[in-house]
Amino acid sequence: MVTERMADLSRRVSIIVAGGGLTGACAAMAAAQKGKDVLLVERSGMLGGLATSGLMTALIASGRCFGGYGPEFVRELHRRGATDPAHCRGHSWVPYQNEPMKRLLDEKVLAAGVDLLLYTSVVQVRKEGRRLAGIVLANQEGLEEIAADVFIDATGDGILSVLAGEDFECGDPDGRTQAPTMVAYYADVDMDRCFREAEPYGGFYPLLNGLLPLAVRDGFIPEPDPHHPGPFPIGDGLVVVNAGHVFGADCLSGRGLTDATIRGRKLAYGYYQFYKKYVPGFEKAVFVTTGSVLGVRETRRILGRHVLRYQDKVDCRRFEDGVMGYDGGPGSDVHASSASPGDYEAYADLYKPLQEEHTSGIATLPYRTLLARHADNLLVAGRCLSADRKVQGHLRVIGYCMMMGQVMGLAAAQSLDEGKAPDAIGIRPLQAELQDLGIL
Numbered sequence: 001m002v003t004e005r006m007a008d009l010s011r012r013v014s015i016i017v018a019g020g021g022l023t024g025a026c027a028a029m030a031a032a033q034k035g036k037d038v039l040l041v042e043r044s045g046m047l048g049g050l051a052t053s054g055l056m057t058a059l060i061a062s063g064r065c066f067g068g069y070g071p072e073f074v075r076e077l078h079r080r081g082a083t084d085p086a087h088c089r090g091h092s093w094v095p096y097q098n099e100p101m102k103r104l105l106d107e108k109v110l111a112a113g114v115d116l117l118l119y120t121s122v123v124q125v126r127k128e129g130r131r132l133a134g135i136v137l138a139n140q141e142g143l144e145e146i147a148a149d150v151f152i153d154a155t156g157d158g159i160l161s162v163l164a165g166e167d168f169e170c171g172d173p174d175g176r177t178q179a180p181t182m183v184a185y186y187a188d189v190d191m192d193r194c195f196r197e198a199e200p201y202g203g204f205y206p207l208l209n210g211l212l213p214l215a216v217r218d219g220f221i222p223e224p225d226p227h228h229p230g231p232f233p234i235g236d237g238l239v240v241v242n243a244g245h246v247f248g249a250d251c252l253s254g255r256g257l258t259d260a261t262i263r264g265r266k267l268a269y270g271y272y273q274f275y276k277k278y279v280p281g282f283e284k285a286v287f288v289t290t291g292s293v294l295g296v297r298e299t300r301r302i303l304g305r306h307v308l309r310y311q312d313k314v315d316c317r318r319f320e321d322g323v324m325g326y327d328g329g330p331g332s333d334v335h336a337s338s339a340s341p342g343d344y345e346a347y348a349d350l351y352k353p354l355q356e357e358h359t360s361g362i363a364t365l366p367y368r369t370l371l372a373r374h375a376d377n378l379l380v381a382g383r384c385l386s387a388d389r390k391v392q393g394h395l396r397v398i399g400y401c402m403m404m405g406q407v408m409g410l411a412a413a414q415s416l417d418e419g420k421a422p423d424a425i426g427i428r429p430l431q432a433e434l435q436d437l438g439i440l
């Protein structure tokens with residue numbers, strides 16, 4: 001029966017978006033708002049990906065290149081009381097509560113006319129020459145194959161692309177990736193008192209870093225982590241905590257992810273014990289929850305028709321087929337793979353320029369970066385962008401993922417309008433639209 005359903009390819013849509021993180025949700029909305037028939041397939045029970053199920057901390061975006069859906073989302077999060085405005089920095093740092101973000105995404109995606117399928121995974125593809133013809137979905141009803149004209153891989157891990165035979169890189173030359181983090185929410189925290197009491201120590205981080213050795217001494221955490229981002233206020237008494245790093249995780253295997261997730265949960269609880277015992281303002285803290293998935297920073301980087309290089313960012317390079325602006329100049333956020341001082345110093349050296357006043361120019365992301373090498377009707381971006389790891393570290397944040405998604409959705413819609421594969425569309429009309437939206 002399943003085989004018959006797979007064989008006849010009876011169901012067809014115009015565009016399939018695999019993965020409903022912020023990249024995929026924005027891609028699907030952009031194409032559906034152009035009147036296209038779009039199916040968005042998400043394996044979990046919610047939209048938002050890491051930005052919701054991973055309990056991500058803040059919506060990070062460039063202060064200078066942030067257009068399209070992003071600013072609208074930020075306004076709506078503020079309006080719904082999902083942020084603590086005293087701790088936001090314009091558009092560029094917006095710590096938000098997770099639940100309102102989930103509902104906002106539900107509303108926006110459905111209002112755009114997207115056909116949304118949750119609890120459904122893409123598990124296989126059918127490829128005919130250089131074209132993807134269909135994908136196989138798995139859910140409560142078993143397996144089903146659906147055909148489409150254009151496919152968008154927004155799975156974060158590049159799963160659709162890998163199933164379709166695309167090449168990828170992962171981690172540094174030794175295959176080591178940025179350590180993941182299990183994010184947690186603690187409630188009943190008096191952050192104002194915490195900040196006040198930290199003043200004599202020179203601020204919150206000097207106080208925290210002075211206390212953290214006690215967490216190792218008491219056995220709350222297994223090893224020192226020189227980079228503990230800590231808690232960020234997101235509401236009355238509520239903080240989101242980036243609870244350390246799960247070093248040595250293998251996030252490309254089922255076993256590895258299982259092990260890392262369990263270690264991450266344990267770490268999040270260990271940090272909670274530490275905060276409650278030692279950090280002022282946390283005495284009455286309640287441990288609310290951890291993310292329903294581990295916060296994975298880095299796995300595959302799919303090799304598209306162009307691979308963006310860190311030097312392109314440093315040089316503020318603007319490409320002829322640029323489709324998205326981003327902050328050029330030095331600096332990126334590539335978390336350490338291990339707790340070794342050398343790895344931490346490499347992280348800190350690369351991160352430092354980001355904290356300095358931005359005086360560099362704007363670089364652009366070339367359209368070819370979004371195009372799969374071995375399939376003419378497949379676009380791929382988001383966390384698994386075709387980029388080296390230093391520039392991936394910069395562009396993996398939510399603000400840029402939203403813009404990349406919107407670019408892919410608009411490109412897919414234009415390819416249907418022009419009756420051409422995405423790699424053959426006229427770039428100028430796309431660029432003009434993206435300029436109007438403030439994305440380019």
Ligand SMILES: Cc1cc2nc3c(=O)[nH]c(=O)nc-3n(C[C@H](O)[C@H](O)[C@H](O)COP(=O)(O)OP(=O)(O)OC[C@H]3O[C@@H](n4cnc5c(N)ncnc54)[C@H](O)[C@@H]3O)c2cc1C
Pocket residue numbers: 018019020021022023024041042043044047048049050051054056057058059060061120121122123154155156157159160180181182183242294295296297381382383384396397398399401
């Ligand atoms: C610990 C941590 C902290 C971070 N902090 C911040 C921060 O403060 N601010 C910020 O802006 N960014 C932050 N980031 C980065 C950012 O959250 C992510 O890089 C970004 O949200 C990735 O978006 P995405 O849509 O590309 O991928 P994802 O969010 O990973 O979404 C991919 C989606 O695809 C789905 N999927 C996967 N495989 C399949 C399949 N086979 N079939 C169907 N669906 C599938 C997944 O379930 C998921 O929903 C952080 C990341 C981590 C890990």
